[in-house]
Amino acid sequence: xxxxxxxxxxxxxxxxxxxxxxxxxxxxxxxxxxxxxxxxxxxxxxxxxxxxxxxxxxxxxxxxxxxxxxxxxxxxxxxxxxxxxxxxxxxxxxxxxxxxxxxxxxxxxxxxxxxxxxxxxxxxxxxxxxxxxxxxxxxxxxxxxxxxxxxxxxxxxxxxxxx
Amino acid sequence: xxxxxxxxxxxxxxxxxxxxxxxxxxxxxxxxxxxxxxxxxxxxxxxxxxxxxxxxxxxxxxxxxxxxxxxxxxxxxxxxxxxxxxxxxxxxxxxxxxxxxxxxxxxxxxxxxxxxxxxxxxxxxxxxxxxxxxxxxxxxxxxxxxxxxxxxxxxxxxxxxxx
DNA sequence: TCTAGAAATGTTACAGCATAACATATGGAG
DNA sequence: CTCCATATGTTATGCTGTAACATTTCTAGA
Numbered sequence: 226x227x228x229x230x231x232x233x234x235x236x237x238x239x240x241x242x243x244x245x246x247x248x249x250x251x252x253x254x255x256x257x258x259x260x261x262x263x264x265x266x267x268x269x270x271x272x273x274x275x276x277x278x279x280x281x282x283x284x285x286x287x288x289x290x291x292x293x294x295x296x297x298x299x300x301x302x303x304x305x306x307x308x309x310x311x312x313x314x315x316x317x318x319x320x321x322x323x324x325x326x327x328x329x330x331x332x333x334x335x336x337x338x339x340x341x342x343x344x345x346x347x348x349x350x351x352x353x354x355x356x357x358x359x360x361x362x363x364x365x366x367x368x369x370x371x372x373x374x375x376x377x378x379x380x381x382x383x384x385x386x387x388x
Numbered sequence: 389x390x391x392x393x394x395x396x397x398x399x400x401x402x403x404x405x406x407x408x409x410x411x412x413x414x415x416x417x418x419x420x421x422x423x424x425x426x427x428x429x430x431x432x433x434x435x436x437x438x439x440x441x442x443x444x445x446x447x448x449x450x451x452x453x454x455x456x457x458x459x460x461x462x463x464x465x466x467x468x469x470x471x472x473x474x475x476x477x478x479x480x481x482x483x484x485x486x487x488x489x490x491x492x493x494x495x496x497x498x499x500x501x502x503x504x505x506x507x508x509x510x511x512x513x514x515x516x517x518x519x520x521x522x523x524x525x526x527x528x529x530x531x532x533x534x535x536x537x538x539x540x541x542x543x544x545x546x547x548x549x550x551x
Numbered sequence: 552t553c554t555a556g557a558a559a560t561g562t563t564a565c566a567g568c569a570t571a572a573c574a575t576a577t578g579g580a581g
Numbered sequence: 582c583t584c585c586a587t588a589t590g591t592t593a594t595g596c597t598g599t600a601a602c603a604t605t606t607c608t609a610g611a
Contacts (some may be wrong), residue, residue, distance in 0.1 A: 227571060230524045259588070278568070293591055300571065314477035315532060317597095332517050332524045345520035347534055352515050354495050357508035361393045361496045363539030369478065370512055371532045377525030420560070444601070461598065480568095480597060542581055 231341055231376045240270040243321065247309050250325065256307060261290050265300040266309055266321060275318035275335075277343050313342065315371045320344070332370035338379030394504055394539045403433040405485065408474050413488065418480040419470060422454050429472055429484060438498075438505050476505065477523035478534045483507070495533035503541030 239342060248267055251258040258266075268284050282297040291297065301319050304310035308325050312318070313333055322331070323344045332347030347370040349355070358365050375383070414421040421429075431447050432439060447532050454460065456529055464482050467473035471488050476496055477482070484509045485494070486502040504542030510533040512518070538546070 231526070262587080281478060291590075295571095295591085296589070299589080306596075314534075315486065332512070332520070332523065334521055334528070336526075337529070342522055343526065345517060345524075347512070347517050348515070349495070349510070349512070349517060349535065352511070352512050354533060354535065355424070357495070358497055358535065358537070361497065361500070361506055361508075362543070363506065363535075364392070364543060365497070365535045365540045366500070366537040367536040368533070370478070370517060372512065372517065372528045372530065373532075374524075374529040375527045380525070387572070414553080420558075424560080456560095457598070458562070458600095480575075526560080 228341055231336070231378060236271075236273065240267065243270050243325075246325065250309075251307075251382065252308075261296060262300045262303050264288070264290055265297065266304055267368075268323035269304070269319060273321075274321045274340065275313050275316045276320050277316075281319070293316055311344070313371060314369060315373070316342075330370070332366050333372065334376070334380055335371060335373050336376035336381070338375055339375055341376050341378075343376070392504055392511060394499070394541055399434075399436065403430065406433050406488075409488065413472075417470075424448065424459060425463045425466050427451070427453055428460065429467055430468070433474055434485075437503065438476050438479045438483045440479075440481050444482070458506065462470035473550070474507070476534060477532060479503075479505075493531050494532070497539070498534060498536050499539035499542055500536055501538055501545070504539050504541075506539070523546075 229350075244263070244267055248258060248263075248359050249336055250256070264285070264358055267282055272280075278294065278297045279302060282291070282294060283299065285297060301310065301312075305312055305319070306323060308328075310319050311333075313320060313335070315335060316379050320333075320342055324378070330347050330349060332345045333342040334345060336342070347350045349368040350358075350365055354368070355365070357363075392401065397403060403438060407426070411421060411426075413419070421526060427448065428444055431444055435443075441457065441460045444464065445454070448454045448460060453545055467484075468475055469483070471491075473482050473484050474494050474496075476483060478496075478498060481538070483496075483505055492512050493512060496510045497506040498506060499505070499525075510531070512531040512533055513521075514527055517531070518528070519524075
């Protein structure tokens with residue numbers, strides 16, 4: 226049930242709740258959650274994984290919501306700008322934010338095996354990076370942290386291939 | 389003179405030293421630093437900034453060292469695999485490593501103003517990310533840290549535009 | 552020395568990711 | 582009602598990256 230991790234959970238419910246929260250947030254902040262934008266967010270939430278812009282576009286096309294790349298990219302841009310989704314640079318892909326509202330620097334744990342992605346918090350500004358930046362006089366405005374590795378499910382599958 | 393930072397320094401010397409070190413390292417480890425690979429490393433060192441694969445390729449072409457993308461990508465791949473260069477995902481670009489030999493997780497400070505890039509150390513495995521990964525049972529194999537912001541030079545230029 | 556294999560390079564062709572530029576529509580403020 | 586800002590639609594193109602196969606080069610072993 227933990228949306229941060231690799232466990233199974235009640236997916237319909239988590240999608241619905243996230244969408245409702247996004248709607249409320251847009252209402253409060255006078256943001257225009259148009260049909261395309263809403264649908265793209267829904268697709269990301271349903272997919273519950275990192276999706277390429279062209280994956281998204283395929284769905285939009287099939288639903289008559291837009292046939293050209295810019296349509297998908299603009300919607301994704303809106304979602305990322307307002308914290309409803311993140312871009313994962315390492316994958317050239319996008320994923321719904323698992324804890325919008327809270328201001329955060331996301332850190333992604335990307336499984337090499339099943340390509341699942343978990344979102345954790347990071348505070349790269351503290352610790353070595355912050356100190357290095359301060360020493361150099363560099364002002365960090367935005368940071369991204371992405372880790373590649375093995376999720377517990379894939380590690381288990383590897384350890385016990387005959388189970 | 390500090391190769392980690394945004395300061396000016398004796399560039400010819402730093403290029404020559406880095407190249408010599410790379411040659412020695414390849415010698416010791418029976419790695420094949422071919423002319424193309426060596427030249428690509430040299431280009432990265434001379435450029436002293438993040439360079440796209442196609443920037444590199446343009447130089448190689450002009451020098452008759454290879455005309456097609458795979459030539460550049462293969463050389464870059466070799467350099468990255470063996471720690472002589474890093475890929476900066478955020479920029480789809482490559483940069484010479486400023487402290488090869490030492491085993492490290494690089495963290496990049498990318499200036500939005502002048503696009504200079506400094507390389508710092510990071511240990512994302514310690515701290516919040518490591519704890520989150522441990523909690524989830526995720527095994528981190530490789531991590532990437534990239535920060536966007538302002539280097540001291542650009543901050544100064546911004547603060548005193550008439551100076 | 553000859554030869555088989557590994558490693559590196561060369562080349563074609565294409566796949567995947569992203570945006571510039573311009574046209575059209577839609578919705579609210581004055 | 583008109584103007585402006587915002588959003589969408591579309592064309593075209595540019596940048597990033599790789600699969601697949603041919604050729605060359607080097608080296609280890611028969």
